[in-house]
Amino acid sequence: MKALDAAQRLDELLDDTTTAIRPKLKWRDGSTEVLQRNDAALNEPNGEATVSKTRYVRTKVSPAKLDRLLKSVADRWKESGYEVKDTAPKQPGFAGRAPDGFSVRCAVGGSGNIYFDAASSAVEDPGYSGTVPGEKGDRIPKDPDGYPLLKPDVTDPYWSA
Template sequence: MEKALQRVDVVLDDTLADVSPRLRWRDGPAHMSERRNSFTNDASGEMDVSRQRHLRTQISQGKKKKLLKIVSRRWEEKGFEVKEQDDGRPSLLSEASDGCIAKIDVGGSGDVYISVGVGAVSSGPSGDIAGEEGDSFPKAPNGAPDYTPDLRDPYWSK
């Protein structure tokens, strides 16, 4: 599981390495999801390990596609193959040969998040990984984490 988590965090860090001007973000908690046989519902002895990164920098409507192009190019350089792309939303899903899946997506309130996940041979319950809680988020009016971007950038937010 530790190797899988390292892989996830390296892909997240590398995804935004070439983005200029730099973007700011908050990391969500690392999460494990137990894989189960779809017929018997028995645990398979494998887990999916994932984490989301939520951009704090506001990305204007006109720059969202540009950001996705930069991310797509970076992922392709790192051996990922684009599997799904939606220019209307916009979103992009790519997969590496080791099964690592990376996705960048624009949420309903304009928030942009990157999600990376990979499988691991491990057993245990599904849920957040202890010690990998990520960053703290402000609270939304309903008490849930508020993922709304809260920082403006002279380039990305125009």
């Protein structure tokens, strides 16, 4: 599989995940990145790469609604045949592996940040690491120090209450 094909598959996984959540959430997509894999002994590219993308939830989700959101995601993944496992016992989150080897992780970070990371299984090495051409993601605002503002910024009558 080529990096651009993997990028399209990541979009499908992330879209399927977020459309399972009702009412709908607002989000921003990060860029789609490719990372060359290296041979462990020689530390040189081995001809394979991994493609990944993160979707950041912009909707503020109240602690009282968080379990409902996480359950709807886990239920969708199970319905789709994913193997679902807990990943972070100290904070809410879990990961799913689709039958085709692609994976998605749902995590809740500090300040109520919720995000979904999707990653490919091994793909054909495109000869570089970095952003997949044409897959820069959404424009994410920056704070005064130049760091991306990923904290939820959209209030929703259902999710934020």
